[in-house]
Amino acid sequence: MLAVFAGAIAGDALWVAASLLLLYVTAGLAPLRVIFTVVGAFFLLRLAWSALLDARLGVAPRLDLAERQQGFRSSARVSFTNPYALGFWVGVAATALLFATRPMDPLDHALVFVGLVSGAASWALLMIGLLRFEPPAITRAFRVIYLLCGVGAALLGAFVLGTTLIQFGRGG
Numbered sequence: 001m002l003a004v005f006a007g008a009i010a011g012d013a014l015w016v017a018a019s020l021l022l023l024y025v026t027a028g029l030a031p032l033r034v035i036f037t038v039v040g041a042f043f044l045l046r047l048a049w050s051a052l053l054d055a056r057l058g059v060a061p062r063l064d065l066a067e068r069q070q071g072f073r074s075s076a077r078v079s080f081t082n083p084y085a086l087g088f089w090v091g092v093a094a095t096a097l098l099f100a101t102r103p104m105d106p107l108d109h110a111l112v113f114v115g116l117v118s119g120a121a122s123w124a125l126l127m128i129g130l131l132r133f134e135p136p137a138i139t140r141a142f143r144v145i146y147l148l149c150g151v152g153a154a155l156l157g158a159f160v161l162g163t164t165l166i167q168f169g170r171g172g
Contacts, residue, residue, distance in 0.1 A: 005124035007072040011079020012089070013117045019089035020109045023097060027104065033094065037164045040091025044157030051150030059146070060139045061131065092116070095160050 026032045079085065096112055097104060130141050 002128060003072040004075040005121075005128060007075030007077075008079045009117065009121050009124055010072070010076045011082070011085070012120050013113075014080060015082075015085040015089045016093065016113055016116050018086060019093045020113055022086075022090060023093055024104070024106065024109050034164060034168050036090050036094035037160060039087060040093075040095035041157045041161035041164065043088050043091040044095065044153045044160065048150045048152075048154035048157060051146040051153060055143050055146035055150060058139050058143055060135065060142045061127070089116075095156070 023033075023036065026036075093112060093116065096116070130138060133141065
């Protein structure tokens with residue numbers, strides 16, 4: 001299971017790096033910054049909706065993956081080829097950078113990269129720990145996780161969208 005999560009984190013790290021590079025290169029273009037941040041807000045709101053539905057339905061992760069799907073290469077390939085990954089990470093990184101009060105330099109982008117990838121890796125380790133419990137306990141735990149994440153993502157998405165529209169309305 002650790003290999004699956006490691007492969008997914010490797011893929012996410014690639015997309016986080018690409019999105020931060022894109023944001024760094026386009027930092028001086030305010031309209032693009034607004035678009036990226038609005039995209040991030042909508043990704044958060046979409047994820048919130050999905051998490052709240054999963055909490056309501058009691059969805060739990062699948063534990064019956066075939067042996068060939070349980071390796072680093074398999075999960076990295078899925079992560080690398082996900083067509084939504086760049087859009088998601090551009091939106092999330094733009095959202096994270098929204099709160100910056102000064103122009104960002106490459107070191108700031110590197111710190112955001114480390115923070116996002118470390119957070120994803122920590123989350124993966126937490127998921128591995130949860131998967132050691134019996135299926136009914138896993139389902140209950142994921143209902144709570146989905147509910148908390150759904151509410152948190154909805155609040156953050158609404159806040160980011162509102163903040164971005166207010167800043168855009170002020171011309172800055």
